[in-house]
Amino acid sequence: MTLLSVRGLSKSFRGVRALHDVSFDVADGRILGIIGPNGAGKTTLFAAVSGGVAADAGTVRFAGQDVTRWPDHRRARAGLVRTFQLMRPFGAMTVLDNVAVAAQVRASSRAAALAAPDAVLDRVGLARYRDQRSTELPAAELKRLELARALALRPRLLLLDEVLAGLVPAERGPVLDLLGTLRDEGITLVFVEHVMAAVMRLSDEVLVLDQGQVIAAGTPAEVTGDPRVVEAYLGDEAALASGDDGDDGNDGNDGNDDDADDEDPETPC
Amino acid sequence: MRNLRLVGLLAALGVALAACGGSAPPGTTGQEGDQQGGTIKIGSIHPLTGPLAFDGQQMAKAGKFAAERINAQGGIKSLDGAKLQVLDADSKGEPEVGQSEAQRLIQEGAAALVGPYQSAVASNVAAVAERNRVPFLIDVAVADSILEQGYTNTFRIQPNASSMGTKGADYLAELAEASGTPIRSVAVLHEQTDFGKSVLAAFKARAEGSGMKVGPEISYDAVNVSDLTTEITQVKAEGVDALVVTGYYRDGVLAAKAISSVRPDVKVVFGIANGAFDLPQFTSDAGKAGEGFFDANYHFNARDPEMRKLAADFKAKYGEDIRTSSVLAYEAVRVIASGLEKAGTRDPQQLREAISGLSLDTLMAYPGPISFDKTGQNTSATPIVMQVQGGTVRQVFPKEFAEAEPRFPAPPAR
Amino acid sequence: MTRRAPLSLAARLAVAAAVVAVVLVLAYARSGSGIVVSQAVLTGLLLGGVYGLVAMGLTLIFGVLDIVNFAHGALMTVAMYGTVLLASHAGLDPYLTLLVTAPALFGIGMALQSGLINRTMGSSLANQLLLTLGIGLLIENVLLLSFGSEPRSVAVGYAAPLRAFGAVADLTRVIAFLGALGLAALLYLLLQRTRVGTAIRAVAANPDGAQLVGIDVRRMYVLTFALGTACAGAAGTLVAPFVTVEATTGELFNIIAFVVVVLGGMGNVVGALVGGLLIGLTEQLGGVLLPEQSPLLAVFVVFVLVLFLRPQGLFGRSS
Incomplete structure (x- = not known):
């Protein structure tokens, strides 16, 4: 069953075309990876799908409803949840409270809201940071917190924006494993990633964006073989060829450190 | 820029309303030569x-x-x-x-x-x-x-302020003598700007000249004060015979309420140029607390x-x-x-x-007509003494203006 | 960046207690009377509680919406007039009018935020300041036009002086103090223990993050502004029995509330209450220590001192 359906999505910023006529579907329980060179429009796409920015044209349908006009907080409540690359923790609050805020949004009762955060923290491996202020967490743990908050909302579909950015290779494996277990639970994942190995390992399908348009879609193997994709990444072949999946820390072949990108949804990618 | 226009509109409206209660447009009533x-x-x-x-x-x-x-x-x-x-x-x-x-x-x-x-x-x-x-x-x-x-x-x-302070001191001394109640020490509670300070200075000079000890002098910020209990407690602690109060309306009411709570052991509460103690409004706002208070102030001649x-x-x-x-x-x-x-x-x-060069009979309780000296000051301008008696403000001193006898001493209501 | 080890809570409390002790001794020396000092302390605390309540509303609005609400004092005055009217025309006990004025001010706050101020969220600070300033002016002048310039008052039949430790306080002030504390506690519980309160705190911490986790941030803005305004309204009703009510009466509390908010740490509700008590004490003890000066001088000195030592305010967090 199609959970997410995007048709003809377009968005321009001050005359610059960030997205043009993007269309794709995501079936329930699948994992979609979105790749593309810098400035391809990946973050803008996320923003338009999650509701952070309003698209100029096109539709977004989620779980059978047209959510194109919905504000982002409403989509989040409906189960379409996004994480951010620039983490946005509730700084003054503890890790537990951070997750609790999200939990209570969807909880049916206060009792349920109180129990959920600890469970989620256990899952992402942040249990021992429970009572610390979120501002005191190191970067890798902040990523997990972002994830924990998203999970506390009991999402049906997670939009993960460069969830591996800022992590050293040794840290990536556990996160990827975690994502795998999410899929096992039935959460649909759509993620943007530059670490090509991760994309290949995890995705059922891959979407390739370049200059705001979809230039290729298919299984990981189909996409990497596609000459248009290769051309788009011209000069970035090392990225395509990277076989590092992050399990061992001593492989120096890691030319795909584009995670310094600071993609702000307000400006074109 | 809808926001800016909205903001501007509101700010302008606020300012306009502020001005609205004020100036009439010029020349709207009566034309020259009509x-x-x-x-x-x-x-x-x-x-x-x-x-x-x-x-x-x-x-x-x-x-x-x-x-x-x-x-x-x-x-x-x-x-x-x-x-x-x-x-x-x-x-x-x-x-x-x-x-x-x-x-x-x-x-x-x-x-x-x-x-x-x-x-x-x-x-x-x-x-x-x-x-x-x-x-x-x-x-x-x-x-x-x-x-x-x-x-x-x-x-x-x-x-002017000096004549208020000076005459006030005179009146206090005269009332004390006439009633056989000696007033030897006077505390002064005054608002802190030039108004309060200049009245105090004139009062003090004259009072000390006639043998009264003036102190403590306690000032307060009339604009920002919301409670005078501490100040009145200081007065009580000194054990003075009389309390002189100079200030505006709002703080006058606060003073009366504080006096009623703290109950200093004074023989009289004597306002000088006090903006509260001689107003009919004061008797309802302060209630019984203001009973017996004097005010040496300018006043229209009720007689x-x-x-x-x-x-x-x-x-x-x-x-x-x-x-x-x-x-x-x-x-x-x-x-x-x-x-x-x-x-x-x-x-x-x-x-x-x-x-x-004018000499004009006046409705004010002055001993003579309005007439100005070289500096422009009305020479007949003097304060007279009022007292709150039975919830009404009455002129009580000097005799030519008195509507009732002064009740001296007049310890604050208990 | 080196980090000094922050003083523990116990150490900070000890320092505060020492400062208070020194001030009390000085005040005693200056006035020569223990009664005057205890009177100053009592009056200061009672007044400070009310300052705290007014400041709490203001700091809540600032902490969540990042708005300096210049209309706060004028809104307080609206509640005062409400109390005066209800007490004199309907014969209600002034404190009972709280049941009307607090919800009414809540409603007014909601209308203001959703109708006007929400549109300026995200625009420049100057815009927002102008807007709240304009609203404040407007309210004040509407009050002046509607009620005239005559000062009003409302009395409580059972008012009586209460005595303790040689000091005295009128019952109306004690009620205002207790009311302020009670409402402060309610607000604190609301913020800490309820879902709405947690959502408000989340918006204060990070509006974007809050939006992401499904909180309707604009709705929270409206709610928060309304809560802050209700605080001002409650404070207005509580003080009405012992102040002279005029169109400009709220201004007095407004200015002090701003000082308290900055002193206590902007956005910190507990800080506002503690700051209020501190400022109340400072005002009264300052009046004893420096009888010739305006008590505001002492307040100013303390204000500058605290900010110098701890720029984020007593309870603020260093960013």
């Missing part, structure tokens, strides 16, 4: 908005009332029945605004100015009047310094039948009990009318001459 003799404009500057609006607004009404009455009796006869037209302006309680309004009124042809209720505003307006050589009648503004600048165009009808008529007519027209500050505004317009009558010309300098 009647025999024409009109003579008098500029009236008072705080029509802001914390002092209570008095400012009534003073503006009183000035207009005077003009109406004079016009009804035929206007300025020596000028072919010329009618008086009072132009209102809002000082907003600020010296700069008062100054610019004075300038504006003169430019619109005001032959004279009256106002402004505050000493700081009066200083600025006096400077404008002097520069433009237009007579300025101060109805209410107490600071001595205003008339110490060598100005020849400014006149003041009310007593004068003409004054009683004015009060009745004013109440009939405006529904308000006229207060002394408003009577002073009324008198200010009357002085100008008298001056015009005598001068027989609209020329401001001739008017000034006429005013400076």
